[in-house]
Amino acid sequence: MTGTAILAAASYTKAITSLKGVLISIGSAIGAVMLVYGGIKFAMAFRQMDQQGEHQAVYSVVAGGVLIGLSALVNALT
Template sequence: MSLLPIQKLYLLAGYVDKINKLKDVLTNIAGAIGGLVIIYGGIKFALAFQKLDQQGEHQAVFTIVAGAVLLGLTAIVGLFGV
């Protein structure tokens, strides 16, 4: 009777391992997307700056901030191991 809880715990550990692998894949993808969004925002900012378009500059800054937030959330999840 005492082996039953250990077997359940072992089976749950197998599921948790799969979930952790999925989390790692998703955080890596989110980090890559965040980096690409930052690069895209930088290009948008450079083009808007060249055209002297203030509204385009503001939108580009928001794009850069959105990418930084996505990259930061990825780093926080990786740091705390949530």
């Protein structure tokens, strides 16, 4: 009976682990897209001498970096 309980618990944790992996992958992919988008936006704002656009682009780059960093940190800790 104990073996059955362990197998049932393992099947639940396998699903949660798979979901965790998918969420980490999605988070890091969104972070990469934000990083590239912010870089392009910054280059365009720099070319047009738009200081407000540069600030917004830097925020996008930082947010993308934070998402990638958090995804890597959660992946390393679990």
